[in-house]
Amino acid sequence: QQKVQQSPESLIVPEGAMTSLNCTFSDSASQYFAWYRQHSGKAPKALMSIFSNGEKEEGRFTIHLNKASLHFSLHIRDSQPSDSALYLCAVSLPNNYAQGLTFGLGTRVSVFP
């Protein structure tokens, strides 16, 4: 069964700093990699996703994927207090995306003014 692990468990960053989150997965055949953000008491909401090795940038958010290293990451530039949330990485089951996602336990991020 796919194993997905996140690090660190929690992070405190000052406003304006870079936030970097990591996710490792166990199955190199996985095909879809995503980050979700969950504010306290709310539903998870998709942030970004990537399919192939490399980097993808959307606004202040950048996702990196290295399948050979079984690793992908999320970087948040110019972190804001509104970025304070639980960040979940998610990986698809290989060869069959429609069987749901396997999520990590999350990294709790606190951005202080």
Added chain:
Amino acid sequence: EAAVTQSPRNKVAVTGGKVTLSCNQTNNHNNMYWYRQDTGHGLRLIHYSYGAGSTEKGDIPDGYKASRPSQENFSLILELATPSQTSVYFCASENWGNYAEQFFGPGTRLTVL
């Protein structure tokens, strides 16, 4: 944006009782999912569905049944609720096609006494 609603939002049940959690989506998405979220375990997939009339077991289906009577509605049924099923339950929908974003409902907090 995709709209997914869940009812009830909060539920207290007694051990051995029957509980039905309901989910409705208005975006004509084919795939729907039920997850539970617990501290230390993250989000875990219980059941999923490809469309009306279909239900499939996820990673932790024991003690749960699912029903998809229409494209819009997906229910999670606990026939004999146990305290270990105390959790926050999220429903999600996803459009058919390439790997796609999952849209989550607001969650149902279930307490089994």
